[in-house]
Amino acid sequence: MRVTSLRRVRSWQHVKEQFIQGLLFGCALLSIVTTLSIIYVLFSEAIFALPPHRAFFQEVSVSEFVSETRWTPQFEGSNCHYGVMPLVCGTLLITVISAIIGLPSGLLIAVYLSEYATPRARTVFKPVLELLAGIPTVVYGYFALKFLTPVIIVPVMKGLFGIDVDGFNALSGGIVVGIMIIPMVASLSEDVLRAVPNSLREAGYALGSTKFDVSSKIVVPSALSGILASFLLALSRSIGETMAVAMAAGQQPSLTLNPMVSIQTMTGFIVNVMQGDVVAGSTLEKSLYAVALVLFGMTLTMNLISQVVLSRYREVYQ
Amino acid sequence: MSLHGSDYSSQLVWRHRLGFAFEWLCRIVTWACMGILALLMFFIIRQAWGWLDSSFLTRGNSYVAKDAGIVSGLWGSVWLIILTAVMSIPLGVGAAIYLEEYAKPSRLTKLIQLNISNLAGVPSIVYGILGFTVFVRMFGLRDRPEKFICSLGFVDISFELPLGRVVLSGAATLTLLSLPVVIISAQEALRAVPASLRHASLALGATKWQTIRHQVLPAALPGIMTGVILAMSRALGETAPLAVLGAAAQLSVVPGRIGGLGDLLRNPGKLAQAPFDQFTAIPLQIYSWVSDPSRDFEHVAAAGIVVLLTVLIALNGTAIFIRQRFQKKIRW
16 A cells, blocks of 8 residues: 555656656747747848738848948938948947957956956956946946047047047947946956966976966967957947947948947947837838848857857866 | 077066066056946936935926936836846746756757857847837737736736737846846856755655755755846846837836825735836936937936946845855855
């Protein structure tokens, strides 16, 4: 009797265990579902839709999208052009400026934290970096628009070079995005720098290297792939950055490399259009998905490369 | 300055100088980062000075800068974060438990893991587009939203399908956005629990789930909570996905139209109605105030930023406190 009841308890336990495992597996599978639905949504609105509906590229040719140099989807009739180049150009401009600001500073901070800083200095700087990383992007946008542009950029450019700067400009947007990616580069690069085994450093010292030689010729080169991966992740973050850029750099799509004028990025366009009421099913609405698809493709490629590089790197030193 | 190496000691001096200069360069950049943070805080507090008083928190928005308040955004953000936490904690922790405790190292597991790290890097605005299509519009299922009334016995909830721009759509979007972060941090917390704990529990005859439920999860809880709080504080500051959903930038009412504690006690049903009501959030209000051409509104925006940053710093502080306190207590 006791045996059978115990067996019944066991089998009931077994069913319960299986059920819970299935449930947990479902949770894990949700991430795949999310990715698939992102791809489905972008694909079905931008590239191909079944007959009653028409996707963006069934209304606008791919060649116009790629080669046209004007982006004026809000206009009517013949003034309406769908050339994504100005938006891509704006995004790249912001990304390049932010890279110039953010990547070297992030790397220098990482080297400092991993090679030079005392444990006490680390306990001070790490939370500060976390705090910088936790500040919402609207706050950076406000800072760029109300402080960086009027108080620093405009007077400096006018006084030193005699250049007039717009109230909205790519430079201020790029600078704050650069500040935003510093914590990310610093903490990711610091992790890879610290993963470099001490025996390499000691070998360098034994050969008579100074600390600078060890840092710059041994530690950084041996962590290079990891550092590059962190750079890629940071760049993909600046490409996808929205609010700070939309607020500071303006909403003027233009094919220019001049950082002193107003531009529009891919993300800025999306947020700007969605703020107003878009007619459902209009080409303007579909163009959002096309732009989002380009954005998603760019960031996904960079993320994938850096993930692969980072995981290879981990295998090397562990 | 002999780079030619004829005089070894002078070359060494030069190399030490270079090293010294480099160390100071690193130090200056690191301090500059702190300087920027301080400058940003100082500038925002100066801008907000005189505009932030207690009634700022209890007023609705207004066209007159002096009368503008943040109450609707504040409660909108509170509702968003509560619902996001309710949805993303079980899903995220569940996924983390599966990946850490159950999953065998297979292709599928590797794929899920890579996919999660990639989702963490997808721009938030893409989540906004996803949320807009899936939750707000539901793939354009119906041309016109249809009203439904769901009776729970003591209270009727009315909602529309497609959901439209309501709190629930916003929270669902933020859930998808914060899930990767929650999963990754929960995985790290679970990984930090030593295997001996699991072995001891299994050796005493506990099943796998009993082990996880009663031994592993409690041990990993502080780490999980830290990660969850940080993820929620990031979700709280998100503007782009909500703006893309088309959430109202300014509203004069709070979700569920709850007019204070007395009102809530008289009509508790409003609590259930709130997720299906329109909303705005603090960062959205800040964005719309910044866009306002009137100069006065930039001070209102600064006051809003101070409120937002205060909440964020409080959340981050809680996370750090939990981390410090429980890390010390548990010794394996």
